[in-house]
Amino acid sequence: MSPRDIRWLVQVDVERAALEERWGASEVARDDFAEWFCFAFATAEGEAFVLLREVAHPPAPGFVLSVTKGLFSLEAADRIVRRLDVAGAQITHTNAEAAS
Template identity: 40%
Template sequence: MRRVEATSFRGSPQQYVAQIRVTTEEVEDRWGPSELTQDDLGEWFTFVFALNGGILAALVRELDNAPAPGYILTAIGGVNLNQVLEDFLAECSLDSERVLHRATE
């Protein structure tokens, strides 16, 4: 897994994968500063990754009004959401107990 620029995270569909319990400090300590992106809902802390299998995944958190703790994991394309989550957790060595909610629940 490698970090890529947020501008690489384009395409559709963009799919919700999971809610992950991590803090901004944890993510920045590991992968460097967030990029700020913006959409119709507001500004977002954004970390984009190319997983080893080629899937693009992003950790995002609303900057000002985050409705829940942690970060949202999203992916681009018609991908297997469970596989994306498993790959992401394995490639960044996060424990599955960090998953607060899965798209498939």
């Protein structure tokens, strides 16, 4: 998945430890700006989504959920967060473009 193929959709209040307990250890991805804890997933339909959190200086608690074009909706974000199957995970902020 290329970074230009995904857009941030929502911020999810969820602990890294809870994600790792459910889904295994996070990967660490690097770009020109920072290192990121990363959980990446693909759907059977070929879409993808990723949960990201800056390693050193996260600006907010939780993870950013970024998605490919076919998942860019608040309905998809709700489904993804439910299917993460992590107690207490909830959406805290949304991309205004997805809300319109």
